[in-house]
Amino acid sequence: xxxxxxxxxxxxxxxxxxxxxxxxxxxxxxxxxxxxxxxxxxxxxxxxxxxxxxxxxxxxxxxxxxxxxxxxxxxxxxxxxxxxxxxxxxxxxxxxxxxxxxxxxxxxxxxxxxxxxxxxxxxxxxxxxxxxxxxxxxxxxxxxxxxxxxxxxxxxxxxxxxxxxxxxxxxxxxxxxxxxxxxxxxxxxxxxxxxxxxxxxxxxxxxxxxxxxxxxxxxxxxxxxxxxxxxxxxxxxxxxxxxxxxxxxxxxxxxxxxxxxxxxxxxxxxxxxxxxxxxxxxxxxxxxxxxxxxxxxxxxxxxxxxxxxxxxxxxxxxxxxxxxxxxxxxxxxxxxxxxxxxxxxxxxxxxxxxxxxxxxxxxxxxxxxxxxxxxxxxxx
Amino acid sequence: xxxxxxxxxxxxxxxxxxxxxxxxxxxxxxxxxxxxxxxxxxxxxxxxxxxxxxxxxxxxxxxxxxxxxxxxxxxxxxxxxxxxxxxxxxxxxxxxxxxxxxxxxxxxxxxxxxxxxxxxxxxxxxxxxxxxxxxxxxxxxxxxxxxxxxxxxxxxxxxxxxxxxxxxxxxxxxxxxxxxxxxxxxxxxxxxxxxxxxxxxxxxxxxxxxxxxxxxxxxxxxxxxxxxxxxxxxxxxxxxxxxxxxxxxxxxxxxxxxxxxxxxxxxxxxxxxxxxxxxxxxxxxxxxxxxxxxxxxxxxxxxxxxxxxxxxxxxxxxxxxxxxxxxxxxxxxxxxxxxxxxxxxxxxxxxxxxxxxxxxxxxxxxxxxxxxxxxxxxxx
Numbered sequence: 001x002x003x004x005x006x007x008x009x010x011x012x013x014x015x016x017x018x019x020x021x022x023x024x025x026x027x028x029x030x031x032x033x034x035x036x037x038x039x040x041x042x043x044x045x046x047x048x049x050x051x052x053x054x055x056x057x058x059x060x061x062x063x064x065x066x067x068x069x070x071x072x073x074x075x076x077x078x079x080x081x082x083x084x085x086x087x088x089x090x091x092x093x094x095x096x097x098x099x100x101x102x103x104x105x106x107x108x109x110x111x112x113x114x115x116x117x118x119x120x121x122x123x124x125x126x127x128x129x130x131x132x133x134x135x136x137x138x139x140x141x142x143x144x145x146x147x148x149x150x151x152x153x154x155x156x157x158x159x160x161x162x163x164x165x166x167x168x169x170x171x172x173x174x175x176x177x178x179x180x181x182x183x184x185x186x187x188x189x190x191x192x193x194x195x196x197x198x199x200x201x202x203x204x205x206x207x208x209x210x211x212x213x214x215x216x217x218x219x220x221x222x223x224x225x226x227x228x229x230x231x232x233x234x235x236x237x238x239x240x241x242x243x244x245x246x247x248x249x250x251x252x253x254x255x256x257x258x259x260x261x262x263x264x265x266x267x268x269x270x271x272x273x274x275x276x277x278x279x280x281x282x283x284x285x286x287x288x289x290x291x292x293x294x295x296x297x298x299x300x301x302x303x304x305x306x307x308x309x310x311x312x313x314x315x316x317x318x319x320x321x322x323x324x325x326x327x328x329x330x331x332x333x334x335x336x337x338x339x340x341x342x343x344x345x346x347x348x349x350x351x352x353x354x355x356x357x358x359x360x361x362x363x364x365x366x367x368x369x370x371x372x373x374x375x376x377x378x379x380x
Numbered sequence: 381x382x383x384x385x386x387x388x389x390x391x392x393x394x395x396x397x398x399x400x401x402x403x404x405x406x407x408x409x410x411x412x413x414x415x416x417x418x419x420x421x422x423x424x425x426x427x428x429x430x431x432x433x434x435x436x437x438x439x440x441x442x443x444x445x446x447x448x449x450x451x452x453x454x455x456x457x458x459x460x461x462x463x464x465x466x467x468x469x470x471x472x473x474x475x476x477x478x479x480x481x482x483x484x485x486x487x488x489x490x491x492x493x494x495x496x497x498x499x500x501x502x503x504x505x506x507x508x509x510x511x512x513x514x515x516x517x518x519x520x521x522x523x524x525x526x527x528x529x530x531x532x533x534x535x536x537x538x539x540x541x542x543x544x545x546x547x548x549x550x551x552x553x554x555x556x557x558x559x560x561x562x563x564x565x566x567x568x569x570x571x572x573x574x575x576x577x578x579x580x581x582x583x584x585x586x587x588x589x590x591x592x593x594x595x596x597x598x599x600x601x602x603x604x605x606x607x608x609x610x611x612x613x614x615x616x617x618x619x620x621x622x623x624x625x626x627x628x629x630x631x632x633x634x635x636x637x638x639x640x641x642x643x644x645x646x647x648x649x650x651x652x653x654x655x656x657x658x659x660x661x662x663x664x665x666x667x668x669x670x671x672x673x674x675x676x677x678x679x680x681x682x683x684x685x686x687x688x689x690x691x692x693x694x695x696x697x698x699x700x701x702x703x704x705x706x707x708x709x710x711x712x713x714x715x716x717x718x719x720x721x722x723x724x725x726x727x728x729x730x731x732x733x734x735x736x737x738x739x740x741x742x743x744x745x746x747x748x749x750x751x752x753x754x755x756x757x758x759x760x
Contacts, residue, residue: 191731192706192753193720194574202728316712326572330734330755332696334723340573343714348582351571354710356746364744364751366736371744373572373751375710 016128016153023053025100026130026155026162032060032069033102033169037360038323039183039221040301042170044069044103048077048124051096056086063221064301070105070115074122094123102166104133104154105141116141120148130155130166135177171379172322181288182303184320185222186312187215189327190339196309197337201234210368211327214361216241218325222253222304224291227269228311229259238268239306253304254296258287258311284315313341316352324354324375327367353378396508396533403433405480406510406535406542412440412449413482413549417740418703419563419601420681422550424449424483428457428504431476436466443601444681450485450495454502474503482546484513484534485521496521500528510535510546515557551759552702561668562683564700565602566692567595569707570719576689577717581614590748591707594741596621598705602633602684604671607649608691609639618648619686633684634676638667638691664695693721696732703737704755707747733758 020026025047032045041061046069048057057080059072067075080086088094105115105127119127127150133139146152155163167174176183189207190196197203205212219225220241227237239255240248255269255276263269263278270276277296279287284305291300305315315321345351354375356363365372400406405427412425421441426449428437437460439452447455460466468474485495485507499507507530513519526532535543547554556563569587570576577583585592599605600621607617619635620628635649635656643649643658650656657676659667671680685695695701725731734755736743745752 192574192734192755193718194572198728198731199726204728206728313714316714330736330753332720332723332732332734333725333728334693334696334720334732335725338573340712340714343712345713345715346579348578348584348586348713351578352712352714354572354712355749356710364746366744369735371751371753373710 012151013153013157016126016151016158019049019053019098019126020100020128020159020162023049023055023100025049025053025055025098025128026159028055028058029100029102029130030162030165030169032058034359035060035062037063037221038173038185038357040064040223042103042173043359044101046070046073046099046101048073049098049100050086051092056080056097068106068115069103070099070101071113071118073099074118074124077122095125097124098126098128099124100128102130102169104129104131104139105145106133106138107141107144108138110137114141116144119145120150124150126151126153128153128155128158130163131170134174168379172376176322181285181292181320182223182300183322184288184315185218185302185304185323185325186315186321187218187304187306187325187327188312188339189215189329191329191331191333193332193334194339195333195336196307196339198333199335201337203235203337206329206331207327207370208329208368211329211370211372213244214365214367214372215325215327216243219253219304220249220251222302223298223300224254224256224296224303226256226258226287226303226305226311228308229257229261229263230310231306231308232257232263232267232269233261234308236268237306238271240271254291254298254300256287256291256296256303258282258284282310282314284311284318284320288320307339309337309339309341312339313343316340317343319377321377323357324373326373326375328371328373330369330371392531393533393537396506396531396538399429399433399478399506400480400508400539400542403429403435403480405429405433405435405478405508406539408435408438409480409482409510410542410545410549412438414739415440415442416449417443417601418553418565418737420444420603422483422553423739424481426450426453426479426481428453429478429480430466431472436460436477448486448495449483450479450481451493451498453479454498454504457502475505477504478506478508479504480508482510482549484509484511484519485525486513486518487521487524488518490518494521496524499525500530504530506531506533508533508535508538510543511550514554548759552756556702561665561672561700562603562680563702564668564695565598565682565684565703565705566695566701567598567684567686567705567707568692568719569595569709571709571711571713573712573714574719575713575716576687576719578713579715581717583615583717586709586711587707587750588709588748591709591750591752593624594745594747594752595705595707596623599633599684600629600631602682603678603680604634604636604676604683606636606638606667606683606685606691608688609637609641609643610690611686611688612637612643612647612649613641614688616648617686618651620651634671634678634680636667636671636676636683638662638664662690662694664691664698664700668700687719689717689719689721692719693723696720697723699757701757704734704753706753706755708751708753710749710751
């Protein structure tokens with residue numbers, strides 16, 4: 001073992017810890033990350049600091065297909081350099097600057113280029129990251145940068161609490177990835193007493209136009225929408241993502257019906273387009289496996305489960321829900337179909353607990369006459 | 381008919397309408413009113429304006445036993461005059477000033493003095509009020525002031541929309557008064573799927589400490605707390621209003637148990653004090669009538685209904701709930717006892733609708749790990 005090198009690394013990590021303490025950049029990067037939306041990709045936030053700890057740029061990842069957080073922060077940095085808002089001087093130029101990012105910079109080319117290369121090109125001297133990237137395809141960014149002379153600090157070495165927060169930020173996303181399945185968003189639209197239909201079956205509309213618009217925004221981000229055969233038979237939904245004026249958005253999710261009953265030939269879900277799939281199973285694990293394997297003819301990294309109650313219950317009972325958007329109308333029915341059925345919970349302590357999720361629009365929203373709650377399962 | 385007097389009144393009312401339009405004082409008075417809390421008394425807000433329409437003071441009624449809105453605004457006005465922050469000059473002295481208040485100034489001495497007299501003593505020349513006071517004991521303030529030379533405008537004559545908003549602000553309170561019954565607050569504490577107990581009956585605690593603290597604050601304002609015999613038998617609650625450290629607050633509500641079953645001799649609700657009443661009925665109208673008639677040995681103008689489900693359902697079904705505080709824990713049970721039972725609603729259009737109530741702390745609150753919704757039945 002090279003004691004000199006170890007002592008140097010320890011000194012360097014103390015400097016990295018000091019940087020985070022002094023600048024509050026770790027918290028700022030987490031805040032930036034929360035501006036993103038959940039789905040196919042993790043939430044990531046990045047902050048670029050100069051030699052004095054002044055924030056030069058901030059970035060976050062806005063969802064699949066958009067710039068990564070580091071790329072967004074570097075684009076902002078370059079815009080400010082070009083505009084002359086920032087003027088590097090000896091002792092305070094890129095080599096003296098730092099980028100603090102909640103997740104290890106990726107090292108692979110997906111829909112966007114590798115962040116490790118972007119940081120290297122920008123010449124930012126120091127990189128501090130929170131959570132390590134554990135995915136097979138994107139890991140290795142830290143090592144790649146260190147090998148090219150950047151000073152790289154892992155959160156666990158310089159600020160373990162912050163690194164823990166960075167991991168918690170995407171704990172469900174990471175679990176889904178580790179499990180080889182898509183990230184799952186559950187959509188629930190119900191009354192105050194948790195009902196999705198009145199006794200006579202009427203259910204349109206429990207929530208109002210603003211809540212429906214919001215859920216169409218989530219739909220438009222998903223790669224696939226899943227409903228049960230019961231919902232198809234009762235509601236005959238189209239499952240397309242639509243704009244306010246009812247037109248289909250450019251990007252459309254795959255429409256998936258799960259369940260053993262037949263889907264009528266005239267069902268709207270079959271649609272004018274081919275992106276439709278009927279999976280004759282009630283097993284949510286099987287549905288996710290088939291979708292992950294590309295059975296729908298496209299990559300499915302993010303699934304939105306829209307119901308009905310049996311499907312929602314099956315996903316919840318199997319702990320396959322990573323995020324919930326619960327839309328709640330200020331209405332009591334006192335009878336009718338509940339949003340969620342038997343979860344195998346018989347005593348209060350075994351209830352399924354959630355944390356509020358501040359990502360995106362926030363955890364508790366008033367949408368016209370309704371309230372939306374954004375929830376993430378409490379980690380055990 | 382004296383045509384000259386009628387023309388003078390019309391001219392004067394045009395001036396009153398112009399005052400509201402110019403100053404936005406009507407909206408300000410409504411906003412001030414919403415800072416109050418619902419219960420025994422209506423929400424009222426008041427704004428004092430000088431001759432140029434500048435706001436000199438604002439006041440609201442903070443609940444039974446506290447100053448009325450006009451008295452609060454005048455106290456603020458006097459404080460500012462004493463401090464020299466306001467200096468009357470000829471043409472802009474009290475006789476040239478106006479007070480805009482959402483409800484007709486009261487003309488009776490309750491726990492506080494009549495507002496009509498306070499306005500007269502302050503010498504404020506013009507009074508604009510929104511809703512007329514229709515209660516037998518407090519009405520007549522406008523006439524009393526007009527007889528003493530004040531210019532008095534009724535909202536309906538100068539700003540009908542504003543007057544309508546002022547009436548809507550307290551529509552349930554006014555209906556309860558007209559009905560000769562106390563104002564009723566319903567307390568619900570439930571899971572996301574509308575359950576108040578798991579399948580095995582466990583229910584403590586669904587909501588957390590902050591939500592319970594908030595509901596103790598509501599309890600401390602109420603004159604009586606009503607629960608069913610079932611709740612007494614299952615939960616054995618004390619029904620006292622307590623501070624954060626568990627001590628009973630000075631003012632304690634009457635503890636009322638309704639239902640036909642016996643209350644055990646050792647039940648905590650019987651308490652160390654005498655303020656306990658068992659009404660052997662399941663009829664919420666009967667309970668309110670008995671309480672309004674003073675059977676509990678005290679004046680009961682505000683009742684808080686704490687459950688359980690049968691009692692909550694009975695009050696809701698009889699349209700005897702004027703305000704709901706719904707505390708909701710981020711938890712799904714999928715089975716167990718629902719907060720609300722059969723309301724006689726079989727189709728969606730007949731559901732019991734509510735509006736969000738921004739009075740007091742606001743309509744949608746995050747209380748620690750829980751969310752509280754403050755609701756008022758939608759007027760038909």
